[in-house]
Amino acid sequence: MRNLMKKPLILLMLIAIFSMGISGSAFAHKGNNQSKQNEKDSLNAATAVTMIVKGLDLNIDNIKFIKKPEASDYFTKVKNDSSYAEYFIIAQINGLGIPKDINPSAKITREQFAKWLFGALSHKGNYSWIEIFQSVSDADQVTNGYMDSIQKLLIAKIVSLDSKQRFYPKSYITRAGADDMISKTLKFIKNTKSETPDTSVLNQVKITSDKETDSVTRVMLSVLVPHSGFGLEITGIQFSKGVATIQYRVLEPDPDNMYSQVITELKAVTYIPSDYKAVLGTVQPTAPFQG
Template sequence: MRSHTVTRMLAAAVATGLLLGVTPAYAFSDITDKGQAAIIQSLQDKGLIQGVTADKFAPNAKLTNAQAVQLIVDAIGLDAAKKKTDAPGWFVSVPQTAWYVPALKTALERGVTIDGTWNANANPTRQQFAKLLYLGLLQKGNYAKVSKYTPIADAKQIASKNRVAVEYLLLTKIATLDGKKNFRPTNAITRMEAAQMIYAAERMVNKSYASSGTATVTYKVENVDPEFNKVTLTRTNLPGNGYGLKIRRVDFVSDSEAVVIYEAIDPKPGSANIVYPATAVVYVPVVYDVTVKAQ
């Protein structure tokens, strides 16, 4: 999934203090919040982030455009497109040997639009990062569309071209508002803020839940009409005939959360030739954020 070698990544990280790369597992002394520490640990274990030193993550430091593109491409798992989009005119001025070029080319080829003259070392705002992340997610699947709008106190500061992206990330809980209902769209996004969004986005793209034994179930949410999302569950590691999947129920645990409960079906003795569906579908109103859980 990664487009360059670990050696190059580590070399670039030493030279520029990048957020991105593969590092050994360790705790950062400048992150004291348990929730943030858990997020950083998860992303670090997957080789998506690293600190600026062995002991410091610099959570409040600003992200760069180069780091943003690399992080999104790696976390979402974008790869080269079969039908490539032409590169914008400004791409010819980008040093072709730069560490971030493979990820930048992949993003552009997959249709992730980057407006204007791109500066690798400039700092994207929160709304600009939201737009890039939103476009990246669209390349991976037909996720739920924006069907309702969130009251945002500083909505007037969000550029019209970025509004749908911000609303989408809020709807899917990839992004959140602060205590005063502000998104702070014109603020430069920090390393911790980017990590939090990427953590949620990566989970949405790569969701899988294990039931008893070795059964693994993945799911995706697709918007099918203004009222309902289609939730498709797939059992991905069928060991043979007679193994399948059933949806038992949907629990509406709050006004905005729904949990789809499933059961992995294994063959009974002497019935291995019975075929059970490996996928199951349920429809959930669009107002609910969907998660999936084994019975």
């Protein structure tokens, strides 16, 4: 009788163990499938760059180039005849900060996409950011130099953390994830006032003096500007008590022209008696460039 009772009990235990094994395998299989699906949906660099450029409507239409730019001018592995070459060029000039040796077919992580997206956002406008730091539990996995972009996107609510404050920086970015971040970036741009950037170069003008002759001093004003469209001129000199006060102004670029984005040094020269000391005077209002 006891043996008859033991057999069904043993049988039930075996069935339970077998069922647990099947269930565990099913969950593992489901998890593997999800992981494979995420990897399948993940973006390579070429697609990620293209999405950011198109999504944020980045362009280089207002830049006049001395020669037509090519992808090989900026990147070592992006072919000039590739379908995405133009997007890489636009991305580079619009501040995405893509590495020179980027492989267009390489899978892109969430932290990489976040850094590029923030670079593009910063180029679209001059936004102010509150000084807060959100705790990220997997911050130790974030590459040096990437956390600031992630923090800014968290502040802008363009990205978010999970319930355990994880960002998953090394996980591949999926198309759905990229679409969501770009959509939220556009919303941020629309709803956030961009401060007018301080493009004035007036407070950066430097003055130097050199002996021209025993009785004459050569005075030069100089300043670095974003491109050759600017001008610099001396508008007058006031002599008083051994001091020659040099007044000057910057000539603004012609808004109807396009200029090569090359840092240019402007110079303006005048001459004063050697027994006077040259100093910068009152900044005069800017004027349209007539040169």
